[in-house]
Amino acid sequence: MLPFDRRQFIGTSAGGIAALLAAPAVLLRQDLPTPAETFAPDTLFLTWRRDPTTTMIVQWVAEPYATQDSTVYCRSAPTSFFEMTPPEWIEAKPVITAFPLTDLTNFRAELTGLTPGTEYRFQIGKTSPTYKFRTMPAKATNDFTFISGGDAGVNPHVIENNKQAAKQNPYFAVVGGDLAYDNGTSSKTYLAWLRDYSKHMVDTKGRLIPMVVCIGNHEVKGGYNRPRADAPFFFAHFDGLFQDTSFGVLDFGDYLSLVLMDTGHVSKIGGDQTDWLDKTLAARTERDHLIVVNHVPCYPSFRAAAVTVGPFGKVGAGGTGEEQRKYWVPLFEKHNVDLVLEHHDHTFKRTHALKGGLKDKNGIVYLGDGSWGQLRNASKAEERPYIAHASTSYHITVHRLEGDKRFHMALEEGGKIVDVCTTEKKVRRKG
Ligand SMILES: [Fe+2]
Ligand SMILES: [Fe+2]
Incomplete structure (x- = not known):
């Protein structure tokens, strides 16, 4: 029975x-x-x-x-x-497989x-x-909400942000890399993060909130330029979408596409991934909502965006996002993507609408910067002309998509609003 x-x-x-x-x-x-x-x-x-x-x-x-x-x-x-x-x-x-570095089993x-x-x-x-x-609605005519953020881990801030996220009754949550901080080695850490997600990411009507993820440096032993085997927990759970590559695209009917990138952790930024990005965006020009998710930011709010050269050579850890600005930003602009969600710097950040790094009303907003459960001091907006608003806030962002309009509201763990902005449907050339 x-x-x-x-x-x-x-x-x-x-x-x-x-x-x-x-x-x-x-x-x-x-x-x-x-x-x-x-x-x-x-x-x-x-x-x-x-x-x-x-x-x-x-x-x-x-x-x-x-x-x-x-x-x-x-x-x-x-x-x-x-x-x-x-x-x-x-x-x-379910498909049953061994869960890496444990005696446990994964059921899918x-x-x-x-x-x-x-x-x-x-x-x-x-x-x-x-x-x-x-399930997601069939058409974009239905309003819906989703959550995004990045850089979680296992701590009380993550739990508070999970609870805050769940209260918004989102259809799903995007975690843009640095999920658990297991570094590809600690199954205990990965499973602790997952348990917190499982327990708290349940909406007010008792519905589980699905997650969509991209890879970050803390999914991978060594962080950058490593083989797939060095991100065992990430691929154990998400190799459905990332079956052959560490980047991919998830199409929601014909109205929303999430383009999920790998900022150099398993796949190189240039070369195959960039070629794939060009083709993938070109094939989705008619989407109402074309959104890119990447872990390392193209326009950072904490780390330096450019290498500083002093009298004794290079200074600081500069150059964050440099390769992405070289290879990916021109494609984001060529195909006029609606929004880029990026993380890794552990602050709240919203850039101006940008073209070529400069303010342009027809440009692209880059939103992040990854403080679901990790925090650093944000740079002041006046120090970085591309930043419209940055703050030192544990947060998640609530996205409400209503027809051609999108509302993006960053919420602190206690529910305080950090920032609100809107973006509108863009005109794209047919691919
Ligand atoms: Fe991080
Ligand atoms: Fe990171």
Whole structure:
């Protein structure tokens, strides 16, 4: 028998029908308590490798034999209590692999053929709690909210920002690199970050908030120019999207594309990745929302953007984002992307709309700078002419997409608004 069997539910009590008729409308059969032997993995999370309007990946890490049945049973939430024909069950058997550098196992089940803009409920086997998620809407005509940020880790600021993020009821969250600070070596750190995400990134209606990520230096042993094997936890969980490369694109129907870059951690910035970026952006000129996510900023707010040369040679760690400004910024401008989300410097930052590094009303805003759970002192805006606003704030950003308009609001962990800006749909040449 599948979970939440309607007959089982109705048959639970002789006086049940009358009681149920009197029950509040929110009492649904899926809300019934589950049997005692509950399997509830504390690392459970959602992500995607393909269209979020019709698919969802359910993933968790557990002891190899933690549950007898690891099949994910899923179906859409009933639209009313009196629904006569319950929705069809969708079952997904997980792909089971070893989780790196541990004795644990990774379970990945992908649900496909889902209906856009729909709430679903699922269980792992027949005795787990009932979890909820929703698919992305089919069209951009629906308003929706998502969260972005970067540079999290494992500390109380991350938890507070997770809670703040979840309160916004976002459809998903983008974590733009430096997720856990496991440095490709500490499974304990990676799993601790994931547990915090799993526990707190649940919206006010009880829906799990899927995550979309790009790679940062702290995913990788050695940080830069390393082989894929040096980012074991990142690829163990996200090689659906990053199957052959460490960069990729996620298309939401025909209206939103997130272009997820690797700022030199596993893939070089120039060469193949730059060629791919040009083609990828050219093929998406008609998107309502074309957004790039990269970890190291093109326009930093803490580190120096240019190498300073003094009488005794180079001074400081300068040159952050230099290669990206050389190879990628011209392509962002050629294809007129809507927004670049970037991180790594551990501050809040919003640049002016920029073209070639200079203020231009038709330019591109670069927003970040990665302080979900890490913090440094931001440079003053007047010290860097490309910066419109920078501050030393643990924060996440809430993006609300409404038709042609986008609202971007940076929130501190306590809920205080750090910054608000808007961007509008851009005219792009056909690719
Ligand atoms: Fe970082
Ligand atoms: Fe970083």
